[in-house]
Amino acid sequence: MDIATTSNTRIGPVAAWGAVLSMALCVAMLIASEFMPVSLLTPMAEGLHATTGQTGQAISISGLFAVAASMIITTAAGTLNRKMVLVAMTALMLLSLVVVAAAPNFAVLMIGRALLGICIGGFWALATAVIMRLVPGRDVPRALALMYGGQAIAAAFAAPIGSYLGDIFGWRAVFWALTPIVAGNLVWHMIALPSLPASQRQNFRTMFSLLTRPYFLRGLIAAMLSWGSAFTMFTYLRPFMEQVTGVDVATLSILLLVLGCAGFAGTWAAGRFVSGNVAPLLRLPALLMGGCTLGLLLFGGSVAAAGLILALWGATNTAMSVIWMTWMSQNAADAPEAAGSLMVAAIQASILLGAVIGGLLLDGLTIVATFIGSVVLAALAIGLIGSGQRLLKSDR
Template identity: 30%
Template sequence: MPLALLALAISAFGIGTTEFVMMGLLPNVARDMGTSVPTAGYLVSAYAIGVVIGAPLLTAFGARTPRKRMLVLLMALFTVGNLASALAPNYAALLAGRVLAGLPHGAFFGVGAVVAARLVTEDRRARAVATMFLGLTVANIVGVPAGTAIGQALGWRATFVVVSAIGLLAMVTLAALVPEMTAEQRTGLRQEVRALGDRQVILGLLTAVFGFGGVFAVYSYLASIMTEVTGLAESSVTVVLALFGIGMTLGALVAGPLTDRALRPTLYGGLGALAVAMVTFHAVVDIKWAAMVMVVVLGGLGFMTTTPLQMLIMQKARQAPTLASAGNQSAFNLANAGGAWLGGAAVAAGWGWTSPMLVGVVLALAGLGIAVLAGVLDGAPTLSRSRIVARGGVPGLRRARAAESVTG
């Protein structure tokens, strides 16, 4: 694999750390800011909202910017956002800092996925994209537990200072290792927007919103579930988050080769198994060893959906993949925000800390249904132009046939 993938993975590591570490810090932030854990959970949603807003806007603004320079600029904005979070004087300022830190997320992964795919041959593109996402999963093994431990020992602000340092390192490695790609073909914004409107692209985005929303409905409150229901000590939260990260890494490693061989079956299998896993987790959550095993399984199955969805979007928007790829990250983070909100709403309604798991089951099954519908529509036979004309045609084709008779 090219060294440039290492730079992308380091950047993904920093992004993954700041995105997911807030889940482990929610109790600490809530105490420091004088609010409840469900209210502090809106900090998870704030980051995700930043991603949803930033992905299309920043991708559009950078449509003509060389991809290497765009990646470096996005990581610079990421670093500033995390510094703002570290220095936030109150809850409102922290919300704003989280939105700012989230703005470059979707655009970075959108551009990065296109760059990663073009660094290798076509039969290894899913593996290249999965390698970039490995940085995101390793963040959950190392970055998130370490960030949580730092936050518990030195205060949550110290965590975001460290993440800012990772952002600076990412900028240096991107500048040093990513090639200029001077021969790449650039597409106009209009073409990118047109590709984003493709029916299969839209269904892929909806699959991400619902399917991955199921993961975040549970993961956003995993620390509280494991301490309040399973009975683990608060000091064990870092271990739980590391287990989830191990599962994510295993899922990413498996998803790359499987997606290169059979994209849609990998997606269907991941979403279906995810729903089953959350039902199982709900049933065994009060058994410590079983609950910890299910944390690994949940992370693995949840992340098995990311690579096939990313590749599906890029394939269906082949002529203009950057905005669609970034839009996919918006979809994932809309899932993040929506899942966290729905899971928190279930808890706030008095349904208990295990209720987010049942919310997750419903969302995962909805995602599976949309994915299957997209597969059926994608494989449905379509009439060729000649057959439509033979049947009398639609008005546009009648005009085309008339024009051809005149010019012919």
């Protein structure tokens, strides 16, 4: 069977679910690599002789380079086969992990995180467009949910295991432990992904054209506010748990495991219920996750209450990605790679700003101020989204 197609058609009548699973593992490793510093923030700061807020910028620097890579990669890749681009991005993630694990000082750590940012931006810019080519149109939400199942896996196990193993073996050992998994994923990509030839060269004009569509621009800003709210809180969750909830490392690991395992429920729900008109669902992530952050501010002194709140936050976090990427696939189907580049740039920019602003509030004021900033961003997102109808293509 000839699996090569044009950019506007699927790979073939049979969905390439093995390739989708390979991408799901890559997502798990990307999420684990990107946000592992969250569970290791305090020991990393101590080991590198930096403040907690400064070490939080290990996440913001990867976000900065991810923004740049996401805007450039689809154009820079030209007519390169998208399979080889994804393989190259995974190889870059492997290199990044080695650099971070062996970093002798804070500056080298930042270099390793910058390399990871390039990988993040490049992979995510292409991911949704590739999924749209791997499966029939009716299966895209299901395939997206499966791919983002990797996010749930990472959220469930990476942070608690990272926190636990980091306390026993040191934070460097945690990053070293990820390298053989990424190496195996690299081989799986080469075997499972079909050839994905680019039938036409992407350019910045297509991106600018999308930004002139009011519904898409509104959606992009709303997504930025939603993710910005989420990661202003999540990046500095460990300091909050230590200072306000008063947990030790073992309890922190359990709470992070609760948060992560709840992500499986969010992924399942998104795969089952996200289809057709997504407008009513668009404000749900900001509403629930902002409410969870507010709940932590009010009841975060109780370990039991914090556990219940983090479970709801974790379920909504994984569902958020499926909801917004389904919105993108439905409302920018004529330019999926350009739309993917803009979405990834917007999301990574919001993660970057969340880490920067949250770190400044933490170092300059208190962890409570950081969480209040998260709630404010969520409220702005909810106000912009409204019923969601103004973010749909049919309402231009």
